[in-house]
Amino acid sequence: MQNKVLNLLRENSRISCQEIADRLNISVAEADEIVQTLEKNKIVCGYTVIVNEAALSGAKKVQALIEVKVTPQRDGGFDKVAKRIALFDEVKELALVSGGYDLLLTVEGDTLQEVAGFVSEKLSTIEGVLSTATSFQLKKYKEAGKTIEFTDEYERLKVCP
Amino acid sequence: MGENKKNYVASHIAALPKSGIREFFELVNNMSGNVISLGVGEPDFVTPWNIVESGLFSLEKGHTAYTSNLGIPALRKEIVKYIKSNYHVSYAWENECIVTVGVSEALDIAMRALLSPGDEVIYTEPCFVSYPAEITMAHGIPVSVPTYEKDAFALTPETLVKYITPKSKVLLLNFPCNPTGAVMDLENLQGIADLAIKHDLVVITDEIYSELTYDNIEHHSIAALPGMRERTIFLHGFSKAFAMTGWRVGYACGPAEIIDAMMKIHQYGIMSANTTSQEAAIEALRHGKKAMMKMRDSYCERRNVMVKAFNEMGLKCHLPKGAFYAFPNITSTGLSSKEFAKGLLEQQQVAVVPGAAFGASGEGFVRCCYATSINEIYEAMKRIKLFVESCKQK
Numbered sequence: 001m002q003n004k005v006l007n008l009l010r011e012n013s014r015i016s017c018q019e020i021a022d023r024l025n026i027s028v029a030e031a032d033e034i035v036q037t038l039e040k041n042k043i044v045c046g047y048t049v050i051v052n053e054a055a056l057s058g059a060k061k062v063q064a065l066i067e068v069k070v071t072p073q074r075d076g077g078f079d080k081v082a083k084r085i086a087l088f089d090e091v092k093e094l095a096l097v098s099g100g101y102d103l104l105l106t107v108e109g110d111t112l113q114e115v116a117g118f119v120s121e122k123l124s125t126i127e128g129v130l131s132t133a134t135s136f137q138l139k140k141y142k143e144a145g146k147t148i149e150f151t152d153e154y155e156r157l158k159v160c161p
Numbered sequence: 162m163g164e165n166k167k168n169y170v171a172s173h174i175a176a177l178p179k180s181g182i183r184e185f186f187e188l189v190n191n192m193s194g195n196v197i198s199l200g201v202g203e204p205d206f207v208t209p210w211n212i213v214e215s216g217l218f219s220l221e222k223g224h225t226a227y228t229s230n231l232g233i234p235a236l237r238k239e240i241v242k243y244i245k246s247n248y249h250v251s252y253a254w255e256n257e258c259i260v261t262v263g264v265s266e267a268l269d270i271a272m273r274a275l276l277s278p279g280d281e282v283i284y285t286e287p288c289f290v291s292y293p294a295e296i297t298m299a300h301g302i303p304v305s306v307p308t309y310e311k312d313a314f315a316l317t318p319e320t321l322v323k324y325i326t327p328k329s330k331v332l333l334l335n336f337p338c339n340p341t342g343a344v345m346d347l348e349n350l351q352g353i354a355d356l357a358i359k360h361d362l363v364v365i366t367d368e369i370y371s372e373l374t375y376d377n378i379e380h381h382s383i384a385a386l387p388g389m390r391e392r393t394i395f396l397h398g399f400s401k402a403f404a405m406t407g408w409r410v411g412y413a414c415g416p417a418e419i420i421d422a423m424m425k426i427h428q429y430g431i432m433s434a435n436t437t438s439q440e441a442a443i444e445a446l447r448h449g450k451k452a453m454m455k456m457r458d459s460y461c462e463r464r465n466v467m468v469k470a471f472n473e474m475g476l477k478c479h480l481p482k483g484a485f486y487a488f489p490n491i492t493s494t495g496l497s498s499k500e501f502a503k504g505l506l507e508q509q510q511v512a513v514v515p516g517a518a519f520g521a522s523g524e525g526f527v528r529c530c531y532a533t534s535i536n537e538i539y540e541a542m543k544r545i546k547l548f549v550e551s552c553k554q555k
Contacts, residue, residue, distance in 0.1 A: 008462075019466075019535070019539075022466040022469060023462035023463070023465055023535070024462065156198075156201055156203065156205070157186070157201065158186070158190065158196065158198040158200055158512055159182055159186040159198065159201065160182065160186070160200070160201050160202045160203060161180065161289060161339075
């Protein structure tokens with residue numbers, strides 16, 4: 001049941017406990033308890049929102065994907081340097097990956113200069129960081145499983161057999 | 162034609178009533194404003210992308226010609242494999258399987274292949290609107306067997322036996338059922354199979370909703386019961402489980418001599434099912450299961466929401482175990498199913514289908530499709546509740 005609740009939250013984190021209860025045929029109290037347990041056990045670490053930045057009027061956020069090569073440390077592997085990077089507010093996502101580089105970051109800032117400044121002044125000067133490769137995001141097509149901008153409404157017949 | 166008043170339409174077609182759904186469709190289409198429709202009989206999902214993409218790739222490769230009359234061999238091989246592993250019946254892909262333009266065509270050619278004028282076809286009611294018409298168009302005589310709310314709309318052998326006559330030739334089944342959502346348990350199904358064998362009936366089983374069963378219920382096909390394979394035509398397709406209604410692709414499996422007879426009609430009337438759709442259907446069977454299960458789970462959740470809401474507002478609604486329709490009892494409102502559907506549409510802009518459209522025994526019920534977005538279901542239930550309350554005040 002916990003997984004079913006989690007799947008509903010993954011789909012829509014604003015879902016109410018009443019709706020969770022209705023959909024999974026459980027009581028509201030039970031739904032509420034499962035959600036609280038998920039939060040308490042840090043399985044659910046937070047709730048966020050998917051924003052179509054391109055549709056915002058005015059200032060838009062600038063995002064970059066940054067590939068980082070690091071030297072793993074003897075007493076902490078990649079974790080020590082990863083934690084150090086993760087604590088910067090500019091870093092939205094951070095993962096250790098296999099392949100040609102070690103860490104993949106999503107960095108967000110208000111301007112291109114801000115992100116560039118973060119990379120040159122903060123990120124690349126951290127001890128253990130060997131190199132960085134920054135790709136600025138030009139247009140987003142999909143985030144967290146939702147396609148952005150190109151989902152057309154398609155009208156079905158209103159009544160059919 | 163102008164002045165020519167002569168009626169050229171064949172008498173048995175002229176006598177055929179138009180579908181009750183069609184009539185209601187016109188009414189809904191003429192409504193302005195924010196109509197929420199629970200009146201559809203198809204998934205609200207778009208076909209999973211891997212399936213669509215296979216169709217596109219098929220076109221890109223230039224596969225735009227006819228296929229074998231029976232259907233693409235690779236598809237027929239996948240179909241018999243799928244039936245074997247999910248329904249536990251073995252068919253030879255070479256001569257016991259035919260790919261059709263949806264189950265609708267499969268049903269049509271099955272009827273035409275089996276029926277001589279005057280043969281009786283027994284079918285359960287409430288049922289899919291095409292059944293009695295299909296039987297009539299094939300010059301058979303439709304004999305409806307009612308199913309009852311007290312049996313959760315399953316067919317019982319005790320009821321069926323009363324409708325069997327020496328002229329009975331075919332028994333047409335559709336479980337999980339449109340419009341009731343009923344399923345058959347093994348005991349009743351065995352009883353039906355015994356009667357079919359005893360009275361030498363051919364069974365046409367339309368199992369288009371068979372993947373869509375809920376609460377861990379196992380779907381049983383009558384074709385898998387002992388002695389039934391040789392007298393059963395198994396109809397299935399891709400429309401409901403894989404959300405592929407518009408692709409129009411289905412199939413029939415059965416004894417070689419019956420499939421061969423159906424093939425003759427299909428060959429002359431249709432030639433072959435749509436090539437693009439057939440290639441997409443291969444992808445559905447090979448890699449479509451995960452997406453299908455996800456859709457099924459989603460239907461199940463929406464069913465829970467809808468059925469609970471109906472019971473809470475005082476419209477008794479059995480928990481359907483299959484398909485994607487709720488079939489609440491609306492007799493407590495004092496209205497007929499048509500009055501209810503019309504009143505609800507006019508007062509609250511919610512479209513449901515009157516149970517009477519599915520045969521006389523559907524009277525007193527309405528069909529509400531829960532393959533509709535959850536937010537629309539919540540809103541529709543709110544509006545239906547207001548309508549039901551307004552009925553009680555009168």
